[in-house]
Amino acid sequence: MRGGLHLGSALATALAIVTAALVIVGLLSAESTEVAAGSDIVLQIVSITIALAVLVGIWNLISVHVGRLIRTRKGWIYSLITLLSAVAVTAVYVMDETASWTGELEGEKLSPRVFEAVQVSIESALAGLIVFFLTYAIYRLLYKRFTWTSILFMVAVAIVLLGWLPLEDDSLVDLREWLMTVPVLAGSRGLLIGIGLGTVIVGIRALTGYDRALREP
């Protein structure tokens, strides 16, 4: 609501300002001071809260898919698979921790194997497709467009890739090293500086109560 002041928002803003001020003062203070200790307590609370958020997320995931499965909404089969997977992984983890495996699996830890065999393989395969897309993209780029920028792009890529290879001629390696330490480093630092400025602005907004998350209930 515009122009109105909500008590909850005011309290949240005040609490955020006080906490942020406490943390920043504590971080700038010596570790042995009480302010720093208070700041550390606040940071510990944040860490615990974030850890609990994982549990909340797991609970939300299960409840959503159980609801879809009960109501048999569209895609309920995927919800069923998700729930079965969650139950199976949890069961495997419990079996691992309780050393319940018998026979050939006795004493084995199956959780890392399941993770490696299923999740790592799938996600790695998906990531491996990127090379195909990038290769075709650069081919189409030069096939369709031939400008000075595209030439510059092509030369940079060629230098970096060829410089990555252990060629006998070190000229490309040196050239690649120069690219990595001068232009690429400059760009990376500029990117990091921008990130730092953004972080400061967010901090100031939080300290002054201008952050939208604090103003709107």
Add this chain to the structure above:
Amino acid sequence: MSDNSNFDDMPLPDWLQGGSFEDDEKAKKPPPKQDETPEVLPDWLTADAAPSDEPLDAGDFTSSGAGYGEDGVWREEEELAEPELELPSLEDLTGGVGDTKAQGADYVPDWFLGLEEQNLEEAPDWVQSTSSVSIDDLTDTSAFEAEVPSFESLGMSSQPETTAAQDEEVPDWFASRDAVPDLDFDAAVEEEEEPDWFAGEVEAEPLPDLSMAEEDVLEDVFSDLDLDEEEDIFTFAESDEVEEADAFYTMGGVEDEVTPVEEKPVFQAPQADLSWLDEIERGSSPAIEEDVEEEEFALPELSEEAELAESEFDFLGEAEEGELDFATELDLEDLGFGDEAIEEEAEDVGVFDFGFDIDSKEMEDQLDTASDESLKVERGGTQKLIKDMQTSSLDIEQLLAFEAEQEGAPPPEERGLTALPHTSSLELASEDLFSGLDEDLFESLDPPVGGEGPSLSIAGEDDLDLFGVREQGTPEPRPETAAPQLQPDWIADLRPDVPVNIRAGNLEFEMEQTKIADMPEALRALRERSAALSALSQAEQTQQASPASGPLAGIVGGLGVTEIAEDLESDFQVGAALRVAESQRRQIEFLESALSVVRREAAARREGQVVIPEAVKVRTRARPKLDRIVVSLILLALLIAPFITDGLHLDAFEAPGSDRLLADQRAVHEAVDTLEAGDYVLISFDYGPTAARELNPLAEAVIRDIIKQGGIPLLTGISPLGVLNSRSVLNDLAQDETLLTALNRDDALQPREDYVALNYIPGEAVGIRSLTRSELAGTTLFEVDSEGEETGLNIGELHNEDVAFIVVIGETLDDARRWAEQLNDDDIQKYLLTTAAAEPLIQAYVDDDLAYQGYLAGYRDTYSYNIARNPEALTTDPDSDFDLPNSSLGRWYSLTMGILAVLGFMVLGLIVNLVRRRR
């Protein structure tokens, strides 16, 4: 009967547009039944006048020859305007009111179009003059809202059938009276004393054979008189009105030379008091008004040549339609009834007089001066008859006898004819004229033509049968009469100032009417066009059945709206005669396809089917691109081939040795070399499964080296997935034979002894910062491992003394930045293991004393690191029956082939582009 075909060519006034004369339709109507009482209409409505071919002015209804002008002054022929009688047909005026014959579905009467919106102030004078009341009163629908009385209640055996001539001339507002009540024929008798209604009652009737004897002429004269007229004329003559017979006779066309009459005929149509309509509806005798507008009875002018001969027969033809109308409009008192002087005079004249005095000399002169030489009159007989008439001693029976004598026909009694009773005028004035008539009289009036039922006309040409003319001559076919009909309700709504109730099904609402003058020009043009369409298609419509349902059920004679619409729908062909662009054609086709769907659904709904919208599944199958397939297949082949054959293990791209490690990479194993047995190395797995295939070998190589150096890796991460990755790596290393061989151990690596698998660090950046600032955070992280077992680590706040260095394994810049910025201990050395993609971005955090002292990136550094630090790891290949190259070399050359392929496609694309540009 007159030929009304000329009406088809007549331009009708605007307020009556939409009608057409339908002689053909009238001819198809069945003849009336004998037992039906003929419908009696006002004379001016039933007059079967033949219009002239000239355009008519509806407002000018003055008669030809002498007659009353619009100002009510009697004028002679020369003074009057050209007689342009325009008598709309009954179809026009009534629109087939009550006609239940089929006329097609969704029929709308043509005359209905816009008529309800007409302002009666624009109506002709003769319409306005018919009432002394205001236009609003004239159009008051309250007069029409009364229920239509049944014919039984009106004293009729059945509903009378109207002749076509009557139908043509009945205005719509009169059509609301579909039944004629009991009429006061006494009043009719009186009003028929008025000769002016004969004025101009001329029809374009074929000329009869006038070469006859004088008595034939007289016979013709009286034969044109309706029996009732005869009663009226001969019975209720007033002494002071006898002279009007001259004018009457003159107007009848007996003489072509009109003698000016100073005294105007007394008889006039009633002044526009429409109360008589209500009286008709109630079945009571109407009041008779004094003021009568003669325009109402004015008839068109005939040519002088045919005037005499035609008028002898035609003007009386009007009588059959006018007499009863007069009867409904005249007041007895106006005609002298109730006046003692008149009654006494009537008694003196005789019980049955002719109603007027005829001067024998004048009559004879008139007859002698007839222009037609073929008119042979036996003056002796005529004089005798006239004298008898003058003495008022001749009654109808005598007249009939005289007629029979002249014709040699049997007396009326033998022919079943019975004249009116011999009674006094007062008696007749006080009772129904027809009460004294024999039923057979009406039967005798029926013409033999067709032999089907009597004519509805009471007087007029049918009267000739009474005198034997029709029996001897060739009978003229009579038009078929219309079937009795009930008027629809909307007739009562024909008032422009009254909202119309429109009902459709269960819905009803009022709609304000728009006067035609206020209508937009486009609507008026549409109305005229509709009228034209109606005129063209009316013949077809008459053959069609009336809609059985809907708001126009039972209504015929209207426009075939549905048919026209269907024709348009079915015959409409887009682009048949138009030139449209291709884009427009596609749009039209799209719209047609959409309309077809709507029509199908509508048709299905009409048939009661449940319309289930079809689920439109748009399958967008991407067209396979050949170049993409070629690129992918070539790249895939180059990536796989080094694992299968060593043919692609090119010497030019030999695997890098330890000497290929740069300073940043060398810093890592140099840090490992500084480890002592039992030193803890904190390794944070901050990458996910997507980078696991790239970073797991790198992490394994570094951990392998650390373990070989006696260090104890403390595996953790900032996310649960990172911890899982660490477990996966350690599980492999813990049982790796080469590593165990290098360690000279037989058993696998043991957790909490050879390595420690910790939990993940919650809070990401906050958690990392807390490691060096909060003892609680450190204690929580290092106290127990992921299995919940105590690690035995005595680490609170993380300091340089607790760990030898920290290895951060991350796949993105954020992973590297997080540890570099948040770990608030400058003395703790950090090394970074990252992907080849993130290598350029992490350069800002390398070679910095506050960040990472060294890094390893991608598989190239992994291979180099293993070559330099873990050569045993590269020699281990799984047992296989196939002679495959070393997997580590195959992996290296696979990457090399991939890089070369990318560069090759770049060059290929560039070449193709250049070729295309040249072409």
